[in-house]
Amino acid sequence: MIWATDLSAVQWLLLLLLSVLAGLDRTALAQSMLCRPIVCGCLCGLIMGNYAAGLLLGAAMELLWLMRLPVGASVAPDDTQGTIAAVFLFCGLSPQITEVLPPQVLLLALLFFAAAFSPLGRLIEIGARHLNDMIERRVQNKLEGIHTTDAPYSLGWLPVTGLINFSVASLFSQIVILCATLASIVCTMPLLAALPWHRPGLLVYAVFLVGVAAVYALITVRYSAVLFGAGFGVTFLLTQV
């Protein structure tokens, strides 16, 4: 992690801001899609000076988790912090270990571990939501004690408390996923370096294959096989030229 000391204070600040704002966007704020892997991955790549890697990792991660929807009480795995962690580590580690490991293999390993640890972020987010239960109890008790002739109980502090709660959860989630991914890479590095890697570029497309399957498996519409085949066939023919 020597490269981490080479990052400027502005880069660290921007990374911190991205992690917190993207985390808030998926939980407490406007849900403007800053939190989507393809967006935050690119932004992280831009900050780290490798936009292309951010775009590739973001696109792959996007497909893998696209159909895990934040509907009702269900909380999706934290693909936001997972993507930021993967892009951050790839941009930092790839110039250091090119001789040991092909960049595509490092990218895939980071993608795999970040995706595997993304559910940890989900648990942290659930914890933050349980912490908000305490806010609810506090407000409930206060409101129950108010008589109709009293002045209204001001709730101005309410969103601030929630935002702080979710910000801390986002940062904590980032730290956990980042450390777990880094530790896994360090542990598996000797094995990955020892394996013969023929055509590692192929494996990047294998990730897209799994991602497409992950989305297709969960979309239930009539004639899905026909529609999928039509999309595939037309594109196949058009790109043949």
Place this chain on the structure above:
Amino acid sequence: MHKTLKNLLKSIFKLNVRCMLLQSSWNFRVFQGLGSLWIMQPFLHNIHRADVKSVPGERLSAPQRLKYFNTNTFCAPCVLAAQLALQEKQARGEYVVIRAEDFPTAVMAPVAAVGDALFWGGLRPLAALVAIILALLGYVWAPVAVLLLFTLPTIIVRIGGSVVGYLQGAQVVALIQQLHLANLAVQIKQINVVLLGVVAALAWRGVEAELAPESSSTVFFAAAFIFMFGINVFLLRRRIPVVVLLGLTLIIFSAAGSAV
């Protein structure tokens, strides 16, 4: 208490800004209940204050009640604006088909069902798939597609929904029904499946490009590609975690890459 256009726009703007923080205190007891209470508090306070002024000698009361609230976050401004309109009507002593306090409880579930299917199940995958296709085609500005195809429509729905909700009151439910949004969600999902086919074809072209010098192995990899896609879909529908399948696919493809 009839609002001028300026006051109406001010209220709608304030409501929309506050709705951005609807989920900030989301919890497992009342879901978005705290957020909706916080959003509505200044409006209800103003209505009540105006009400008290008209009856001299009465003291200010606290019309605040914390209740369960859970609906689609992009449709929430519409529901809350309609509730506000009903609350104002009630304060003026006009007839309302449903009490303002009961309105969110009655409509939040159907609105959530339509909104979730349209935005989360339809529009979000559409925006993401278009961005992924653009990325695979080499367009560096691909993420902008997400903002154009998802964020922009949701902003329009938030603002438009709150205006319509305020003007129509409880009638907004009938209006939502007339829009047949559930059918639109199904159509968008069908487009998404076509786009998935496009992503798969572009990924296959990438595989072909990697294999270009040894085109004899293309048939082998085409078979592996189709086989692994089928296996993945089959296992994912049986709730096998995607990460497990990702690891399995990577192992099989790296072994195939070495063998051929």
